[in-house]
Amino acid sequence: MTGSVEAVLGQPAVPTTGVWAEVVGQRSVLAELYAAAVAAAGAVSGGGTGGGAMTHAWLLTGPPGSGQTTVARVFAAALQCVVPGPVPGCGACQGCRTALAGTHADLRIVAPDGLSISVAEMRALVQTAARRPTAGRWQVVLVEDADRLTEGAANALLKAVEEPAERTVFLLCAPSDHPDDVPVTIRSRCRPLALGTPRPAEIARALRDHDGVDPELADWAASVCGGHVERARRLAADEAARQRRAAVLAIPTALHRSADVFRCADELVKAAETDAVEANEIRNEEEKEALRTAMGAGGTGKGTAAATRGANAAVRELEKRQKSRTTRTQRDSLDQALIDLTAFYRDVLVLSAGAAVPLNHPDREADSRSAAARWTPESTLRRLESVLECRDALAANVKPRIAVEAMLMVLWRG
Amino acid sequence: MPPQPAPPAPLQLILGDEELLVERATRETLRQLRVAEPMAELTRLRATELTPPHLAELVSPSLFAEARVVVLEAAQEAGAEICEAVAAYCRAPAEGVVLVVVHSGGGRSKLAKQLPATLRSAGAEVTECPKVTKASDREAFVRNEVRVAGGRIDAAGVHALIEAVGSDLRELASAAAQLVSDHDGPLDEATVRRYHRGRAEVTGFAVAERAVVGDVPGALEALRWALSLGVPHVLVADALADAVRSVALVRGAGGGDPFRLAGQLGMPPWKVKKVRNQIRGWEDDSLVRAMRVVATLNGEVKGQAADASYALERAVLEVARAQRAGQRAR
Ligand SMILES: [Zn+2]
Numbered sequence: 001m002t003g004s005v006e007a008v009l010g011q012p013a014v015p016t017t018g019v020w021a022e023v024v025g026q027r028s029v030l031a032e033l034y035a036a037a038v039a040a041a042g043a044v045s046g047g048g049t050g051g052g053a054m055t056h057a058w059l060l061t062g063p064p065g066s067g068q069t070t071v072a073r074v075f076a077a078a079l080q081c082v083v084p085g086p087v088p089g090c091g092a093c094q095g096c097r098t099a100l101a102g103t104h105a106d107l108r109i110v111a112p113d114g115l116s117i118s119v120a121e122m123r124a125l126v127q128t129a130a131r132r133p134t135a136g137r138w139q140v141v142l143v144e145d146a147d148r149l150t151e152g153a154a155n156a157l158l159k160a161v162e163e164p165a166e167r168t169v170f171l172l173c174a175p176s177d178h179p180d181d182v183p184v185t186i187r188s189r190c191r192p193l194a195l196g197t198p199r200p201a202e203i204a205r206a207l208r209d210h211d212g213v214d215p216e217l218a219d220w221a222a223s224v225c226g227g228h229v230e231r232a233r234r235l236a237a238d239e240a241a242r243q244r245r246a247a248v249l250a251i252p253t254a255l256h257r258s259a260d261v262f263r264c265a266d267e268l269v270k271a272a273e274t275d276a277v278e279a280n281e282i283r284n285e286e287e288k289e290a291l292r293t294a295m296g297a298g299g300t301g302k303g304t305a306a307a308t309r310g311a312n313a314a315v316r317e318l319e320k321r322q323k324s325r326t327t328r329t330q331r332d333s334l335d336q337a338l339i340d341l342t343a344f345y346r347d348v349l350v351l352s353a354g355a356a357v358p359l360n361h362p363d364r365e366a367d368s369r370s371a372a373a374r375w376t377p378e379s380t381l382r383r384l385e386s387v388l389e390c391r392d393a394l395a396a397n398v399k400p401r402i403a404v405e406a407m408l409m410v411l412w413r414g
Numbered sequence: 415m416p417p418q419p420a421p422p423a424p425l426q427l428i429l430g431d432e433e434l435l436v437e438r439a440t441r442e443t444l445r446q447l448r449v450a451e452p453m454a455e456l457t458r459l460r461a462t463e464l465t466p467p468h469l470a471e472l473v474s475p476s477l478f479a480e481a482r483v484v485v486l487e488a489a490q491e492a493g494a495e496i497c498e499a500v501a502a503y504c505r506a507p508a509e510g511v512v513l514v515v516v517h518s519g520g521g522r523s524k525l526a527k528q529l530p531a532t533l534r535s536a537g538a539e540v541t542e543c544p545k546v547t548k549a550s551d552r553e554a555f556v557r558n559e560v561r562v563a564g565g566r567i568d569a570a571g572v573h574a575l576i577e578a579v580g581s582d583l584r585e586l587a588s589a590a591a592q593l594v595s596d597h598d599g600p601l602d603e604a605t606v607r608r609y610h611r612g613r614a615e616v617t618g619f620a621v622a623e624r625a626v627v628g629d630v631p632g633a634l635e636a637l638r639w640a641l642s643l644g645v646p647h648v649l650v651a652d653a654l655a656d657a658v659r660s661v662a663l664v665r666g667a668g669g670g671d672p673f674r675l676a677g678q679l680g681m682p683p684w685k686v687k688k689v690r691n692q693i694r695g696w697e698d699d700s701l702v703r704a705m706r707v708v709a710t711l712n713g714e715v716k717g718q719a720a721d722a723s724y725a726l727e728r729a730v731l732e733v734a735r736a737q738r739a740g741q742r743a744r
Contacts, residue, residue, distance in 0.1 A: 257666060258662055258663075258665070258666030258698065258701070259663075259666045259667060261662075261666075262659075262662075262663055262666070386706075389706075393709060393710075393712075393713050396713040396716070396718055397713065397716050398709060398712040398713040398716070399655075399712055402655050402659075402708060402709045402712050403709050403712070405659060405705060405709075406705040406706045406708070406709035407709075409662075409701065409702040409705045409706070410702055410706065412702075413698060413699055413702045
């Protein structure tokens, strides 16, 4: 570890090229991972383990949007990089590219599409992870939402983390507001890495230099994304996302009568439903088709009836998972709207307190300023709390329309 | 029934996939044919059981010249050969033979799908029995069932019956007949609900309706009754949420023609009229409170509350009190 600390304090310890250029900000975290990658490469080529810079289990935490998953993939790519040389993670070789894309044979990504990872899936995963890496480097297991593991799945994972195979690495990601949701038994065996919120300037630079976004648009997207890199990318790239944001932020000043409440609720809920359908439609069909092919539908002969029954059960299971994924997409889409609203009411509070703090939505300053002049701080706070309550309610499975209408009633009356 | 004025058309098409209506139309067609030709020989079979030679035999001129009725059921499943044979027959129907084709409107093969068009252009008499999907059609169906059974029912009664029984036409038809035979006089909402009291939805609505008019003892009594009947908590919570938001919607929409408002608010006109009687006493701020109560309740009955019955009782009380308080203490 001493090596990496020196590196952080000294010259740029992390290359700004190759896979390392994928990450926005997070220099100190990258420095630690880079040192680990160098040590890991040494271990593969027969050297030592780099004085403990490398370890078998990592827990990456950070605020939503800070990019734990990207960081984890970049590290995975650096571990799989096959170009010999002093800097692992060239970004161009087969190992780097397939790892970044998530298709490397020695990389398992667990992304809970549904609502949780089943015990059976986790057992199978742990077994595969214990095998020798096919490409001769590392078996990497990346768990995207480690905070959503069920108790059973966590126990299955724990055994593997406790006694890892020599060349197996676990990368667990969790949002920093729920690190407690990762069982302590697992947490205590991981090396923690805490990501911070990237600064707007860092995000704008990444959009410009890495994604080729027009500088003015990049600055704007970075200034309104709340430190959420993917959100900034989306806003920079997608006109529809910009329109949606504008529509959501028009709500606070558009509520004059109770009829406005129901109209705005309807718009919010329907937009989220549309998002969910559009995001999953093609994928659902592809998955069903793949399943049908795999189950050999349409066969004839002995045993066909039993096979058909099995296939139908598998299709039902798939449909169940797809439905829960659609529900989650809808919830996530609605949550984005609520995040934007929360930030708006925070701006109003900041302005009525006269605090010199950068606004969350600098481009809506005229609205937040006039609201700050009209509303009492208490009523603004009630509004803000109702948005937060609505987020909690959606997370607890309350019907979206009921939760959103109740929130908008408060946003209207204060 | 009116007498049959003209001889029956030699080609008959019963088209659609609303099972009960198709059955009834088939029965009615056969009844009329029997009136016209009491001695007719009847053959009923599914299109998949038929071969072209068999069909040719069924429709060929008979030695004794007696009338014949051939009913071809599930014609949408017919194979290509039968489709072609039927199409050929349509061009030159035999005298004294009535061919009744029962077709869902769908079909696996292109030829089978085209059969209805072929029959239509050959001048077949068509009875359409499309699936009843629109709420207004279902309501019309119920009204008609009640009338045919010799009774009368008002709009709220129709709606209550559909709420209690569901959307299956067969069940609606038998419930309508049952209600008429068991009651004298016109059927209204109260009669229908009394009759179907065991039904979950109905008791949920009973709780909600009392709560939104501020009837605390009535609402609590209805709630205990619902819970003792084993009505799921979620259904009562949904009914309460619907009642509160209906009040907010209708009150916010102001006065005016209930039929125009109905379209605008997405609820049937009879409901607009009913909710109008419930908005008295409600204020903007008490509605804000009530809507938050039902939103919280929705989460509580889905497992957030240790005691869902207690959560319901509290929510019912809070809604009823919000109505009575009128003004929120700010
Ligand atoms: Zn590489």
